[in-house]
Amino acid sequence: MDARPPFGRDGMDLQKYGPWALIVGGSEGVGASFARQLAADGFKLVLTARKIEPLEALKAELEAGGTEVRIVSADLKKPHVLDRVREHTDDVEIGLLVYNAGANDTRGNFVDLPRDVPDGVIAINVLGQTNFARHYGKMMCDRGHGGIILTGSTGGYLGSPTLAAYCASKAFSRIFTEALWAECAPLGVDVLHLNIGFT
Template identity: 55%
Template sequence: MNESDLASYGPWAVVVGGSEGVGAEFAEQLAAAGLDLVLVARKEGPLEETAGRCRAHGRDVRVVSADLTVPADLDRVMQVTDPLDVGLVICNAGANSYGSDFVDGDLAEFMKVLTLNVTVPMALAHHYGARMKKRGSGGIVTIGSLSGYLGSSQHTVYGGSKAFVRIFSEGLWLELREAGVDVLHLVLGVTDTPAMRRAGLDFDLPGLVVGRPEEVAAEGLAHLGDGPVHVVSGNERGAAAGAAEDRARAVLGHHRLMSELMRRRVSHDA
């Protein structure tokens, strides 16, 4: 999809999780395509930095510092954007903010993971999707993960939440396509983002496919009209493993890879 095609989703786009990494790349590429932006994230400093780069393209850019796990903050994002003609929403906020073996972990913390990864995308899609349906055009992008295809130790809730959003997005695509609204669930693999670097992930693990934020965002925008699901290039094998007949073998294989990533991270941190 070229820049003129992307401009048709305007005039305004909301990028949730737009302060850094893939979200920031979405924002900059949309600004370059001629869309005005509302950027939403928790940290105001990184938000303003990204906003400055987007304004350099001559666009109107507004920032909203918000913790979307707090209902009042989520409502505030919607209220701030209600006067604007929003034609595109990128639901990039979502992370494994708490990792632990499930039965040994804190249930309240797991519930926060569900809120960020399930409740927030649902609420955003409901609010903006209704407006787009009325205007007869628009686009909604949800961000997925290979973790949503196979279960993984200490990622039980996160993986389950990503599986939910993938199936939810497919259903939403069916409901909105006749109204002229595109829905895309973009499935990421390991991606070299600031958050992953802060987590100490070792990107040099042999055979590991590592995505670059600018390439991931560009690929997502290029396939925006193709919905309902697009797996970022290089990760097709991982997604296909989710349909393996020998489910136990596939889950164990995925578990070994994730365990090695965690081991290498611990070694790197040490």
């Protein structure tokens, strides 16, 4: 049997980006796909999401395949969410951060939306992303290796009616990633903005 990854994919470099990967927004969809592929590449995983049930289901699936998995139910809109996640990561070496959270399920004209709607979008897509990137990125830069993947959206290139705050937050993510890449690359840390289209 051919042990090479499918479609010519070489897999993620466990020596450079391991041994642990933290996937924020890692229970369903794109995040779960990241988790499955990284598990296949030999990574140990910390998965966070707001809903515990999908986290538990994915944990069971991955552990059945021999992957060590920790899960954290965490609401990224809360101010001390990073502290909650750190309770599960401070004793391990996170070599790869995938910040995949950022869904926006409320549409409407910006001036008509309740304040908590854009505030929540900014908390997840801007404050959460920068706080997680700063904390884990600092440790990676100090070690001289690691990787950060920040997921973006096609909405970050063009404003869309009824999604003003979301599109603006994704534009922030794109520019933030470019600057972070320039700062971290000389220190041995790769930073990537992954532009996701419709899922």
